[in-house]
Amino acid sequence: MTPSARKQPLPLAIISTGFVILWVVLAAFPFIWTVWGSFKVEQDFFSRDTFWDAIYGVRTIAQTGSAFTSDGYYGAWITRDFLSSVINTLIVTVSVVVISLTFGTLGGYALARSGHRYTFWILMAALVFRAMPHITLVSGYLLPFFEMNIWGYLPTAIIVLVAINQPFTLWMLHSFFLSIPKDLDESAMVDGCSRFQAFRLVVIPVMWPGVITTGLFSFLLAYNDFATTAMLLSQPNQTMVPKIASFLGTVQQEGNVMFAVAAVVSATAPLFVLVMFFQRQIVSGLTAGAVKG
Amino acid sequence: MAEIRLKNVSKRWHNFVGVDNFSLDIADREFLVLLGPSGCGKTTTMRMIAGLEDISEGEIWLGDRLVNKLEPKDRDISMVFQSYGLYPNMTVYENIRFPLRVRKVPKELHHEKVMQAAKMVELTDFLERRPAALSGGQRQRVALGRAIVRQPTAFLMDEPLSNLDAKLRVSTRAQIKNLQHTLKVTTIYVTHDQIEAMTLADRVVVMNKGVVQQVGTPTDIYDNPANTFVASFIGSPAMNLVNGNIAYGTFVAKGIEVKGLQKNVNGAVTLGFRAEDASLVSEGGQLGAEVYSMELLGEATMASFKIGDHLVSIKSGKEYRAEIGDTIHAKIPASICHLFDAQTGGRLARVAAN
Numbered sequence: 118m119t120p121s122a123r124k125q126p127l128p129l130a131i132i133s134t135g136f137v138i139l140w141v142v143l144a145a146f147p148f149i150w151t152v153w154g155s156f157k158v159e160q161d162f163f164s165r166d167t168f169w170d171a172i173y174g175v176r177t178i179a180q181t182g183s184a185f186t187s188d189g190y191y192g193a194w195i196t197r198d199f200l201s202s203v204i205n206t207l208i209v210t211v212s213v214v215v216i217s218l219t220f221g222t223l224g225g226y227a228l229a230r231s232g233h234r235y236t237f238w239i240l241m242a243a244l245v246f247r248a249m250p251h252i253t254l255v256s257g258y259l260l261p262f263f264e265m266n267i268w269g270y271l272p273t274a275i276i277v278l279v280a281i282n283q284p285f286t287l288w289m290l291h292s293f294f295l296s297i298p299k300d301l302d303e304s305a306m307v308d309g310c311s312r313f314q315a316f317r318l319v320v321i322p323v324m325w326p327g328v329i330t331t332g333l334f335s336f337l338l339a340y341n342d343f344a345t346t347a348m349l350l351s352q353p354n355q356t357m358v359p360k361i362a363s364f365l366g367t368v369q370q371e372g373n374v375m376f377a378v379a380a381v382v383s384a385t386a387p388l389f390v391l392v393m394f395f396q397r398q399i400v401s402g403l404t405a406g407a408v409k410g
Numbered sequence: 411m412a413e414i415r416l417k418n419v420s421k422r423w424h425n426f427v428g429v430d431n432f433s434l435d436i437a438d439r440e441f442l443v444l445l446g447p448s449g450c451g452k453t454t455t456m457r458m459i460a461g462l463e464d465i466s467e468g469e470i471w472l473g474d475r476l477v478n479k480l481e482p483k484d485r486d487i488s489m490v491f492q493s494y495g496l497y498p499n500m501t502v503y504e505n506i507r508f509p510l511r512v513r514k515v516p517k518e519l520h521h522e523k524v525m526q527a528a529k530m531v532e533l534t535d536f537l538e539r540r541p542a543a544l545s546g547g548q549r550q551r552v553a554l555g556r557a558i559v560r561q562p563t564a565f566l567m568d569e570p571l572s573n574l575d576a577k578l579r580v581s582t583r584a585q586i587k588n589l590q591h592t593l594k595v596t597t598i599y600v601t602h603d604q605i606e607a608m609t610l611a612d613r614v615v616v617m618n619k620g621v622v623q624q625v626g627t628p629t630d631i632y633d634n635p636a637n638t639f640v641a642s643f644i645g646s647p648a649m650n651l652v653n654g655n656i657a658y659g660t661f662v663a664k665g666i667e668v669k670g671l672q673k674n675v676n677g678a679v680t681l682g683f684r685a686e687d688a689s690l691v692s693e694g695g696q697l698g699a700e701v702y703s704m705e706l707l708g709e710a711t712m713a714s715f716k717i718g719d720h721l722v723s724i725k726s727g728k729e730y731r732a733e734i735g736d737t738i739h740a741k742i743p744a745s746i747c748h749l750f751d752a753q754t755g756g757r758l759a760r761v762a763a764n
Contacts, residue, residue, distance in 0.1 A: 298495070300492075300495035301495055301497065304495030304556075305508075307460055307483070307566075308512060308556065309512040310483060
């Protein structure tokens with residue numbers, strides 16, 4: 118904003134700036150507080166006396182000799198082997214994104230270009246499945262999974278997550294494909310492409326923002342999922358989110374809250390990198406939707 | 411390079427008829443224009459030839475190949491779309507090269523062919539640009555260049571000029587005409603603009619509501635329209651049409667009386683004549699009425715009259731002046747008149763020498 122371009126009355130400028138600052142602080146505070154607290158000991162971060170303990174780290178200094186400690190990270194990553202769940206998460210998310218996008222682009226394209234009336238009903242059915250609580254799919258299939266002896270493995274969780282995610286990717290990619298003029302595929306086909314070549318060589322290159330945006334949403338769904346992964350994965354195959362939950366402990370077993378806090382911070386960091394990296398594509402994918410020729 | 415034959419081609423969607431029983435032989439190297447108002451089936455006909463639309467009935471032959479079941483890519487045609495259909499992620503050079511790439515033309519020939527096509531459509535200075543950085547006319551030329559980069563059996567052009575401004579339209583029109591002459595490739599051109607049709611075509615097909623109204627050379631269609639639809643569609647202004655009655659060779663309607671017409675028809679007819687064939691006179695003549703409006707066209711003056719429900723226009727010299735409301739007479743000799751059936755709109759043939 119150039120200073121001369123938009124002159125606001127001073128009180129309004131102060132109020133609006135103040136409001137924005139307040140909003141940013143409110144939105145960012147929980148995360149910043151967690152990051153800060155992850156370097157303290159539990160008695161400080163969850164102090165019963167005063168929250169100033171968490172800021173000054175009185176007991177952290179008493180126990181470790183320094184105001185900051187990486188005990189939480191050490192416990193989560195080394196003692197409790199958080200790395201294996203990171204790898205599991207990686208496998209699950211990458212598989213879910215790749216499978217969802219493969220079917221999503223092909224199906225979304227077919228639905229967008231088909232002139233048949235049943236496409237509407239397919240999309241309506243997809244919407245219904247999208248609206249369904251995730252746990253429905255899990256609870257219905259839990260027994261068959263036990264009987265078929267496929268409970269606890271990563272591929273099972275991947276299939277269920279794809280099933281949950283697919284209606285959404287179909288919808289999203291369908292509307293992206295609709296925004297691409299039909300003339301584009303048709304001129305490609307006249308120029309010598311088969312339907313699939315037109316899709317691969319002409320339509321998909323124009324669709325990148327849409328594919329990346331949809332891929333990111335699929336990624337977040339798989340990454341953050343708790344209901345499915347917690348129910349379907351055995352202990353050694355757990356992904357990050359159920360693992361973090363298990364750090365908190367159960368009725369039988371005492372947990373270590375600081376391990377969970379450190380793991381949460383570790384799990385959030387990649388998201389920042391990801392969003393920062395794809396920022397431009399996401400914004401153009403979310404706002405534009407249309408591709409001008 | 412080949413002729414194109416359409417045999418009883420029809421297109422239906424459920425119970426809507428898009429194109430009805432279209433039969434036509436298009437000669438090798440002919441420039442054929444499909445002309446009609448929007449929704450008349452002209453674009454559908456072209457898309458069926460291109461293979462972008464299924465054919466409900468009939469046969470389409472390209473040369474000696476029956477192409478009904480062939481994919482667009484196997485029909486060996488190239489097409490220019492109304493919205494150009496350029497690939498936004500590729501440069502102009504890559505856009506023009508694309509047909510060569512997907513058709514597996516040997517790589518070493520690409521550059522030469524692309525440059526040749528780019529030169530023909532005058533785009534050599536813009537080869538590294540993306541379509542988004544081009545003006546409408548330049549985009550249109552990229553689409554043309556992409557169509558001519560290889561030698562197809564036929565060119566199909568779907569209203570290629572309709573997105574351009576009036577001035578650019580005239581120059582691009584000339585360019586298309588010249589390209590077709592140089593390349594000698596059978597061309598089918600769809601338009602709703604009768605001036606484009608008249609200037610470009612070897613033959614014009616006038617269509618309405620999926621039915622062919624008339625096939626003929628531009629002169630033919632202008633001078634001898636087959637029915638009132640063609641008469642009212644071709645020409646600027648369109649042919650004047652007046653409903654009235656004819657008896658013993660004399661046509662009568664309110665404010666107009668023409669003697670010496672053919673004597674073989676009696677009863678209700680529609681009389682047609684062109685604005686430039688009639689002339690304004692101060693006294694006598696076949697038409698006498700109050701001037702409804704006067705239009706200065708620059709090279710001529712157009713006087714119009716309200717005859718019944720119809721507006722009748724008559725052209726006069728550029729110096730001619732009259733006020734709205736003046737009573738003026740016009741000479742409409744029988745020789746310039748066309749008669750159409752009042753019910754069907756079909757042309758009533760002139761009886762030779764009566």
